[in-house]
Structure formats: structure tokens, C-alpha cells
Amino acid sequence: VVVFCTVENDLAHIREALDAGANEYIMKPFDGDIISAKFVEAGL
Amino acid sequence: VTAEEIAQIVALCRVRAGLKVAADKTYLIESRLAPVARREGYDSISDLIAAIRDRREEPLIWATVEAMAGGETSFYRDRDPFRQFREEIVPQLARSRAGGPIKVWSAACATGQEVYSLAIGAGEMAESDPSLKIEFAASDLSRAALERAQSGLFNQFEVQRGLPIRQLARYFEKDGEQWRIAAEVRRRVRWRRINLIAGLRQIGRFDVVFCRYVLSHMTDEAQRKVVEDLTFILPEDGVLVLGLKEQVAGIGEAFQPVVGRPGLYRPNPEFRAAAAA
Numbered sequence: 001v002v003v004f005c006t007v008e009n010d011l012a013h014i015r016e017a018l019d020a021g022a023n024e025y026i027m028k029p030f031d032g033d034i035i036s037a038k039f040v041e042a043g044l
Numbered sequence: 045v046t047a048e049e050i051a052q053i054v055a056l057c058r059v060r061a062g063l064k065v066a067a068d069k070t071y072l073i074e075s076r077l078a079p080v081a082r083r084e085g086y087d088s089i090s091d092l093i094a095a096i097r098d099r100r101e102e103p104l105i106w107a108t109v110e111a112m113a114g115g116e117t118s119f120y121r122d123r124d125p126f127r128q129f130r131e132e133i134v135p136q137l138a139r140s141r142a143g144g145p146i147k148v149w150s151a152a153c154a155t156g157q158e159v160y161s162l163a164i165g166a167g168e169m170a171e172s173d174p175s176l177k178i179e180f181a182a183s184d185l186s187r188a189a190l191e192r193a194q195s196g197l198f199n200q201f202e203v204q205r206g207l208p209i210r211q212l213a214r215y216f217e218k219d220g221e222q223w224r225i226a227a228e229v230r231r232r233v234r235w236r237r238i239n240l241i242a243g244l245r246q247i248g249r250f251d252v253v254f255c256r257y258v259l260s261h262m263t264d265e266a267q268r269k270v271v272e273d274l275t276f277i278l279p280e281d282g283v284l285v286l287g288l289k290e291q292v293a294g295i296g297e298a299f300q301p302v303v304g305r306p307g308l309y310r311p312n313p314e315f316r317a318a319a320a321a
Contacts, residue, residue, distance in 0.1 A: 009200060009218075010218060011213060011216075011218060014209060014212065014213050015213055018209065018210060018213060022209070024208075024209050025209040026204065027200055027204065031201065031204070033205075034201070034204045034205060037205070037206065038204070038209075041208055
């Protein structure tokens with residue numbers, strides 16, 4: 001499972017990450033609840 | 045804010061919208077009404093309440109009540125109801141409707157995340173079955189929430205709460221610092237301001253009603269009225285979706301729970317017949 005945590009928040013970077021195999025993608029500023037939910041979404 | 049002023053707000057919300065506002069939650073009342081007071085040009089919440097009392101102006105009253113009604117929402121909140129909508133509710137209804145449209149109402153849509161989550165799913169279902177027709181209506185008491193919902197604009201925090209990243213990449217475009225949902229999704233939804241306690245029996249028929257986490261914020265009397273009205277707009281095979289653990293007055297008589305599906309209910313035909321008599 002691959003989760004990107006990054007400051008990059010534009011569609012081009014998101015699509016590039018998805019094409020590279022990302023299961024989820026979390027953008028700054030990070031929030032604990034969102035990180036937990038995204039990990040569940042990604043199957044972790 | 046004095047106890048007397050709080051009591052006025054509590055009564056106003058109960059009478060106008062059936063809202064149950066706890067008088068001891070002073071912080072909540074103040075945090076919701078401070079922006080209204082500022083926007084309407086009052087120096088304090090007390091001045092706002094005095095103006096409501098003295099002038100009885102409808103726009104000011106509704107701005108206040110609507111601010112108190114605001115609730116929390118997110119994309120795919122609770123997950124299961126959205127999966128059940130796609131995998132169970134829509135396929136069952138599609139078989140019995142034989143090509144006719146399936147009508148879905150998000151009854152307290154707030155800023156739109158619920159109905160957009162459903163509309164995205166409907167679009168994806170229609171890709172594999174082009175004969176499938178699903179129509180969405182969305183309503184809220186709050187004009188401000190409806191305006192935001194219709195704009196389709198969400199901030200970065202909102203699009204990361206519940207929305208899978210693949211759907212963000214496919215259905216959203218960046219608009220400054222915000223994200224705007226695609227026109228193809230927005231076009232699937234009709235919007236309307238509806239006060240749930242104002243009577244629902246004439247608003248039309250719906251096959252599925254999402255009414256989650258709103259009735260539990262209303263008085264028991266208002267809950268019973270809305271629940272009774274909902275039995276008149278749903279057909280016998282229609283589905284009412286409440287919050288997962290939501291306790292609602294009158295639900296046990298007017299609706300029958302769908303076994304093994306928390307929050308899902310079908311109308312009780314005997315109740316409707318008795319209520320209509």
C-alpha cells in the first residue's frame with residue numbers, strides 16, 4: 001500500500017502519484033482524523 | 045448573552061424549524077450567532093436578539109434560525125449507506141421501476157457532500173448501465189448552505205474528508221485554493237430550500253430519502269411530524285436512510301427497519317393507511 005503525504009496539492013501531482021501506483025494521497029496541512037481515514041481507505 | 049436571551053433563541057428555533065437547541069450550550073449558540081450579528085451589523089449577539097424581538101423581521105429571524113441549524117457533513121459519511129445505495133437499493137428499485145427514473149432526495153443536504161457522493165456513484169453506475177435513470181433533489185433549511193452546495197466549491201480539508209483520491213482526481217478541478225466539483229455531477233442535482241416541519245406531503249414522490257443526522261437535532265414533536273410526512277412521499281418499496289445510530293421519535297410505528305442494515309427503513313403501509321384515514 002502506497003500513501004503519499006505531501007505539500008503538493010495540484011491535480012498534476014495527484015495524477016502522477018496515482019499513475020505511479022499510489023493508493024491514497026494526503027495534502028498538507030495534515031490532520032490526524034484525515035490521516036487515519038485515508039489509511040483505512042487505502043486498506044492499511 | 046443572558047439566560048433570557050438564550051431562552052428566546054431556543055424558543056425561536058423550536059417554533060420556526062422544530063430545532064432542539066440545548067439552553068446550556070451557550071458556547072454553541074454564541075459561536076453560531078456571532079457571525080450573524082457581525083454580518084447584519086450588530087455590535088453583539090444581545091443586540092441581534094433585541095432586534096429580532098423588537099422588529100420581528102423575517103430575514104433576520106431566518107438568518108438566525110438557519111445559523112443554529114447548521115450541521116456537520118462530509119463525503120461518504122459512514123460509508124455503508126453509500127455502498128448499500130449502489131449495490132442494493134438502486135439495483136432493487138431499477139428492477140421494479142423498469143426503466144423509469146429512481147428519485148432520490150437528500151433532505152438536509154447542508155453543503156452538498158452527501159448528495160454529491162450519491163451523484164458520483166450514480167454516474168458511475170450509469171456508465172455500465174446507460175438505461176439507469178437516477179434523479180437527485182437536495183434541500184436544506186439554510187440558504188447559505190444551499191448556496192455553497194450549489195457552487196460545488198470545497199476547501200482542501202473538506203475534499204480530504206471521506207473522498208477517495210481517485211474521485212478527487214476524476215471529478216474535481218482546482219479553483220484558486222479551493223476545489224470545484226465537475227459540472228457533470230452538479231447538473232444531476234436540483235436544489236430547493238425546504239423547512240422539514242412545514243409539511244412534506246405535497247413535495248412529490250421519492251424512492252429514496254436520505255435524512256441523516258437532522259431529525260435527532262429536532263424536538264420529539266417535530267421528529268414525529270416529519271417521520272409521518274415521509275411515509276406519504278415514499279412508496280412501499282422506498283427506502284428512508286437515517287444516521288447509523290440515530291434515535292428518532294415515531295420511527296418504530298411509521299417505518300420498519302431493514303434487517304441487518306442499520307439506518308435503513310421502509311414505510312409501514314398500515315401506519316400510512318391509518319394516518320391518512
